[in-house]
Amino acid sequence: MLDHNTESGLGARHRLSDHSTSPMTPHTSLHRREFLVGSSLTLAGACLGAAAPETRLRIGFSGLKHGHVYAVMKLAAADPRVTIAAIADDDEQNRKEGERISGIPVKYANYHQMLEAEPLDVVVVAEEYGRRGEAAIAALEAGKHVFSDKPLCTHGEELERIAKVAAAKHLEVHVDFSLRHFWAKGAELLQQGEIGEIVGCSFAGPHSLSYERRPKWYFVPGMHGGIINDLMGHGVDFVQWITRRPYVEVLSGARAKVGFPQQPEFETTGDAMFQLQGGAPIFGHVDYFSPAGHPGGWKCNVVGTKGDAVFGDQGGFTLRPSGAAERHLDAKGLRAESPHPFKDFIALLTEGKAPLRTTAESLHVSQATLLAQAAAESGRSHVPFPALAYPLPAKAG
Incomplete structure (x- = not known):
């Protein structure tokens, strides 16, 4: 299992260097050293014939409340750079569809349970619109990058908190505008x-x-x-x-x-x-x-x-x-x-490629x-x- 408290492996690949920015300065690409570490891990996996599981981003899905999320889930399931590690939703029909597409059981009823139990790198947020802000904030406060279906949240106070935590922790927050x-x-x-x-x-x-x-x-x-x-x-x-x-x-x-x-x-x-x-x-x-x-x-x-x-x-x-x-x-x-x-x-998180x-x-x-x-x-x-x-x-x- 990936150790998120070390400077080796994936943890180094998506954490900013201490010298790259001040705590309140956003970043748009990864530090060169982190990119090289990630590239070395990818090359090592290729030499072994397949990407080693510990080099993959571990992704959790918070909510399956809108059909847009299934397109993201299919992309994640087909991407060798990521692993769908966990899914959280409280609706039985949504859980069945999530299990069908991802191939893994939906073990959690909500993002609180998932964040407490799973060592994740990324949380995909697709809750009801009125609950997305709180889910994104919880994920960021737990040190996870966030990819959200649109809209990201429904209150200005939530957005202010999202921006503040993302900047302080050097985390990425992307929204699915197309x-x-x-x-x-x-x-x-x-x-x-x-x-x-x-x-x-x-x-x-x-x-x-x-x-x-x-x-x-x-x-x-x-x-x-x-x-x-x-x-x-x-x-x-x-x-x-x-x-x-x-x-x-x-x-x-x-x-x-x-x-x-x-x-x-x-x-x-x-x-x-x-x-x-x-x-x-x-x-x-x-x-x-x-x-x-x-x-x-x-x-x-x-x-x-x-x-x-x-x-x-x-x-x-x-x-x-x-x-x-x-x-x-x-x-x-x-x-x-x-x-x-x-x-x-x-691609930004794994390769440092500008989005x-x-x-x-x-x-x-x-x-x-x-x-x-x-x-x-x-x-x-x-x-x-x-x-x-x-x-x-x-x-x-």
Whole structure:
């Protein structure tokens, strides 16, 4: 069994060097010495014909409350760099599905039991939205890296605690936002200045509610946390990436509980207006009214000083530079080499490979959606972003 209190093996590979940063300075890649230690262990395993079990990351799953988690579980089960060591969930049907996919018994009813009993390196959080923050905090306080389904949490106080503990303990916290991976090739062209400075963006993410298939906890008061915090993170994250600028203010937010008489208190539409550093306005819309039987998906319109661009899950990418011919990439041609945020996360921890999205960015985007949700609920406008203990670097992206 792996000894997490030594400087050899995996413990050295994902712990920061004492000389790398101050306790409150976030890191985005592993120290070179730790990477070399990990590489040596991997090579030794290869020479023996297979990776030695003690060199693998030990992963525990806290909750199986949303279907997104099973995609992560399948990736983990197929990855030779990791071992699914434990799963915790209190729902019988979820436990059966987790056992079927992972091939191991679900021995724990909750993350408290799992963290107390298992020597883990990583905790994947997929509890009900309203319980994710507490699970992530518990994992971090126990010294574990965290990969979370979105949203990471539903309260600003939870996010502040997550950022503080992650920074103090030099731990990674990544959130499963996906558009960077889906639209990467088009984003690269914008980052290279193909349409000049980006001066505005609008995006929309219509979703199908599929009420009959939704988990019942979705509609329990306090468990969902609001439509903006639930859905808007994908678009907020993508815009931050292509502009390389942080958000500095939530200009306004709005939400509505309409068109869904089965659950009249459930939010079905949400809008938010943000401002980036430098002044560019960003508008986002999300809803649960994507029509059944028709293709939906995300769309993003980008305006630059020298052209514009449109991204779409169905339509791909169209670039219109001023004075030059229009260019188009289909949706498949936009994909990043890295297929999923979880694969990025594991590559960072095991190889020191820079991810498409850092911990600081995951926390910043989570803060943006939490502030926008709160603005929509309170009616406040021009809400500034408080400093987090795990801030973005001076030049984001």
